[in-house]
Amino acid sequence: MRSVREWLLALDTCAVSDALDSLGRSGAVSGVLPVWEGARLAGRVVTMRTVPADGRVSGSHLGTAAIERAEEGEVVVVEQAAGPPYPSATWGGLLAKAAVVKGLGGIVVDGACRDVDEIRELGLAVSAREAIPFTARGRIVEDGVGLPILIGGVTVREGDFVLADGSGVVFVREEDVGAVLTVAERLAAREALMAADLRAGRLPSEVLGKDYEEMLDE
DSSP, X not given: OOOHHHHHHTSOXXXXXXXXXXXXXOOEEOSOEEXXXXXXXXXXXXXXXXXXXXXXXXXXXXXXXXXXXXXXXXXEEEXXXXXXXXXXXXXXXXXXXXXXXXXXXXXXXEEEEOOHHHHHHHTOOEEEEEEOOOOOTTTEEXXXXXXXXXXXXXXXXXXXXXXXXXXXXEEEOGGGHHHHHHHHHHHHHHHHHHHHHHHTTOOHHHXXXXXXXXXXXX
């Protein structure tokens, strides 16, 4: 039996976003994109939040507690409370290396990361708002892990699920994941049939007609 992570990876964020719309749920976030081309991630969420240091010094570097808390295949999702222009990156090369060693499914940062070339070489899927070179040292600190966070206006709780690709990020609440992915799979199958019709020469106006416009209402 396939896992939720495998089910998510067989879909894309657009299909899942459409399914959320169909079911009247929120969860899609724009502007958080892969830091290297082709990176995709999915998995159960482990949450983390960072805030401006304001003179505070942490006993351990931000991100380490989240990595140690996460299980193999899970995704660390970070709310970076200091918004743009970001004073520093929340995630970098050494944290990425630790995440790879732990076997994590990827990282999502509603904020900035750095060491993109190193992250690409490691093959770790990371999505973020932007990449900058500034260190977190003296600029931001970890505010907690495992707590509810806000990502692009969407409340995310530990145990929810995430899928990220080149179109953005979608979050699915733990209690909704079966229903959402069932609808997403159905919508993806319908679109695959429409794509086949287009390749067969049917007119776009015929394929993308009333049936397409009302797909989400079914």
